Amino acid sequence: MVVEKIAVIALYTTIAMFVGILFMGVGRKIVARVHNRVGPPVYQGFIDIAKLLTKKTNISHGWIYDLALLFSMTGIMLTILFLPIGGVKLLSMEGDAFLVLYLLAIPALGFALGAGASGNPNAAIGVMRALVMMLSYELPFVITLIALMIYYDTSSIAQIVEMQHAKWAIMIPPFVLAAAVADMALQGMLMEAPFDISTAPHEIASGPMAEFGGKHLGALMIYKAGTIVAYTTLFVDLFLGGGVVMHDGSVLAYLANFAVWFILIFLVFTLSLLINTSFPRFRIEQAFKFYWKYEALLAFISLIWVYLMVIS
Amino acid sequence: MLELIFAVLLIAAFATLFIKSGRIAAIISLIASAMPLIAVVDWANDFGIKAFSFGVENSMDFPIAGITMHLSITSFAWFFAVMVFSLLPPIFLFSYSFFEKNNGFFPFMLFLITAVFGILLASDFLTFFFFWELMAASSFILVCISRDKKAIMSYLAFSVLSAVLILVGIALLYSQSGTLLFSDIVLNADKVTVSAIILMVAGFAVKSALMPLHAWAPFVYSKADEPFVAFLSGGLSKVGYYGMFFVLFALPGAKILHQYFNSGVATYLLAVIGAISAFIGTLLAFMEDDLRKLLAYSSIAQLGYIAVGFGIGSSLAMAGALFQAFNHAFFKSVLFLVAGAVAYRTGKWKISELGGVGYKMPFTFMAALFAIFALAAIPITSGFAAKWLLYEAAVSNKYIFITPIMLIAGVGAFLYSFRILYGVFLGENRHDDIKEAPLPMIAGMFLLVLPLIIFLIFPGYMLDMMHSALVDAGIGTISHTNYVIRTGMASYNTLAVVIGMMVVMIPAFLIYVLRKQKKVDFKDNFLAGEPYEFYGYISMHAANNFYKPIEDVIMPYLRKGAISFYTALYNAMGRVSDASRKIYTGLSQDYTIYIIIFFFIIVGWLIW
């Protein structure tokens, strides 16, 4: 039984990473089509990573700089382990939403350490912006998370997915508002255009990644692919029922759930890309004010609305 | 057994008073500080099963001047003792090479230890207050060594305030329950009024730097010697929480408050104060430039979490609070020792002046890294389990105001933890000439980091340790095995996280190993093509006012702040004492006139 569980976990994690890398190519294709361009082939993500990993010379600024490579990839895969993917509970019975929230911090902090160790002032400014962005989008996202937890009276994502079998969370009135807020927070998490402040290529030479090249950049590209899958799956699990359509344990159910999950995260990712193509880049204090003033207010309204519903 | 420990501590304290060289004094105090730790370990097996009672057999009566002091160990005092006394040997090991000559640090630290030992053992309020005053006095002298007027004044003012609050509380308790013995007070707890409890809690809150009463912390933490500050922020603040734990739970203060207000509003208020101090402490922390002030504000923030746990009061919250207290004791003392080691080598405390210290002091950097991961509650250290319990407690009780603030304070912790790591250790290599910290310092730091890792994998041991404490204090416990904590809402399996991480690290490790890499010197950095020498004279260390964008957004709201209130108070006190100087001119003629006038008033009053 255990071996079968491990096999399923390993299979789903690798599939999730492949889907992530695929989405990078698909993402560039969608953005290109919006720009009325042809855009790269869909499998461009795989080629980029293959090229980076087969670079002949690689530079390193010390063991802390390499730590970034290890931490970022490990952290993001660990997060995917604790997220139910397509209805399959990988390890998500063992941990809950708070754990996922803090697991997402490991790659961010490891990445920040590596950028700091590279000694480039651009990298430090980029990391400052990334951490401020994290502080700002975390407030509304956390408020919506608490609203969900209070409503479903559980903090484990797997149970939230189970409770959404009959009715997706987004269909309940207060959670429509919460989902909108969480989607804007998702925009910040994925570092898409209005909020790609920390890796701004024009202002600070692509921020924290200024000194990353060759295999380090390849690992960070895999991390970026992982974040695409992790954050969109988190959103889908919390609000769109985690893509669970059929509940009997048959192979068909696995496939159906997987397909629905794939379509849902694709839709969420495309939505964030469309926002990406239609907005210029904010300044960091504008983004901070945007999240802490307007988003937090909306999130708090939905939280109170849910609280009133629950105690009545 | 207790007399032996007290004797050894006091003899060592008096001995080190006269020893000039720091080294010998450090060795003596190291041995002396190990004594209470041995006693604590010896009592360990008692508290697996022993029921709670205030007179366990290894108690002792301690007659001084006709008043008998009752000393006995209880289960929760034992837990706090483990936490506080296991800090000391590593701190003294650290200060072995930190102090060349004995500037009074060692004797008064030993007095402080005897005082803390006495507080934890006290079983009646008289001994409790006696040792509380001894602790306040010895820690005050240790602050005086720093010779910084503002730190001394603020510490004096606040420790006097807390002593007065506690004394009045004790007096009220005595008047209502007629006795000072803890066990008797617990028996007739119904006669205890609410005001005594509120006063006592406020008195203890001063010691653990909760928001309105925290003004002394930034000044004292940033001026006193690092080893003392490590014990002050790691250990002494926990003594404040011991007092609060005793008053609210052992002496069922919380129940009395509930009956009086017939709702949980009072303890909820304590939780709100804790959450606000966590939030504002974090905001103030990441805008600080002085490393020790930053650590001071972060200490206030982390202590706020414990107050939230005390405020909520459920078994989940209390387990989280005690676990957080344990973690905070260790990672905060490591951080202050790291600040001491860095200052020992570079002589600087400002983050903007430090930079690139980590390249030359790798072990200190590793210790700081572990402590920061514990502070930021990242799941690879035991810090996460504590905060997770607190979040679970807050959400299960549906506190919708406290939980978001606590979570944001948790995320805010990442900001100043990166500020410490980047500002001090990484970035531009500006300290090429320094050497690694001496061996005893590194040993001290790593000894303190060890428990953070042990309790990562097995939080269950920690929960067993506090099991008897929670049960005896009338709070239930939570179901847990060695590595899985199960609460009503969800479960947290540390082993799954650790093994998952090991397995998932393989692909990353493969990529790292399979491609050779060339170490590149710091100068070979991309600066738009300009060679580093060209920029030689401009600092490339981007750590100066690092979070300026948010500072401009947040600062207007924080402008008022508690400290400006206290500085106004401080100036007012200065003016009052100035005015009084006019009366006490010190000239004998004036005094004779006063006597005559006074005499006439008395006579007039008698006749009239």
Add this chain to the structure above:
Amino acid sequence: MGLFDGDIMKYEDWNKISRIASRKSLWMVHFCTGCGAIELPPVMTSRYDMERFGMGSMATPRQADVLLITGYLTVKTLKRVVNVYEQMQSPKYVISFGSCPINGGMYWDSYNTVKRLDRYLPVDVYVGGCMPRPEGVMNAFLELMKLIDEGKARGWEKYQKYYEQYKRNQKMAFNFEREKDEGA
């Protein structure tokens, strides 16, 4: 021990895979010196769209494979260009735009402009024209891809092999040394 350095897989087929990967995803950093930088936006935008070949513009030389020199180089900028080139990670290629890097172009008699770029940096592909049109630039990219495929784009190995000669030339250029007679 390095899996990709021919220990496990034969050097040639591994080299082939890395060549295909690097051909299909050329990331470029362009050093906008002279007047050629303005030729790149049309190449990137919808009419010519170099991204369909997997090419993208990167902010730092660490992340890039192709260095575009887009115009004349004064001696002072050459010093920075060499610095950027050395920070790139091999396999790396150089494409130079316009006639100035070829033979000094209209600055042929200028005291400050570098005349032949390939004496200081190994250039893989030249693009003629006093600023080539986007078609010329696209043709250059395709030419470079063909060279990479055939394994002929070895500029970076040539730089490593004849490092001393390149450094000597650069030093002479940086100090305006004359071999024949010192000073007018």
Add this chain to the structure above:
Amino acid sequence: MKALELIGKGEEMHGRAYIKSDKEEASSIIKKLKENGFDHFVMLSCVDWIDNNEFELVYHLWSYEHKEHVMVSIILPRDNPSMSSMHELFPQIETYEREIHEMYGVDFEGNNRLTPFMLEGWHDMPPMRKDFDSKKFAEDVFDSIPEIKEEEDEGI
């Protein structure tokens, strides 16, 4: 022309005021002009009259108020010319002085940043002077740099 009335001398050339002055008087003229509306310092240029062996420094000022362009010109001897720096009046003059110092060899006392500006590593005579033969210099320096000799074996 407003400038001519202000200073009292000089004549009008191609629609611009052209005032001749000498080294000592120049800064006072420019200060006077600056206070009366000519607050936009356009540029500082240097003309090399090689046949009558002198340099001509021309300070160009513009006034948005009067919509007038004024040129204050100073004659300097050609061998080791020197002039007092005026960067207190307009900060950007410092950069123009650096350039003219490097290209013509005019020394500006008081300007402490006369370091190499465009020509790093230059140890020849200032190149913009008319007696400098740029073509010959280019051939000597750049053509003398040898080709990269590759051994004729199989290459790499």
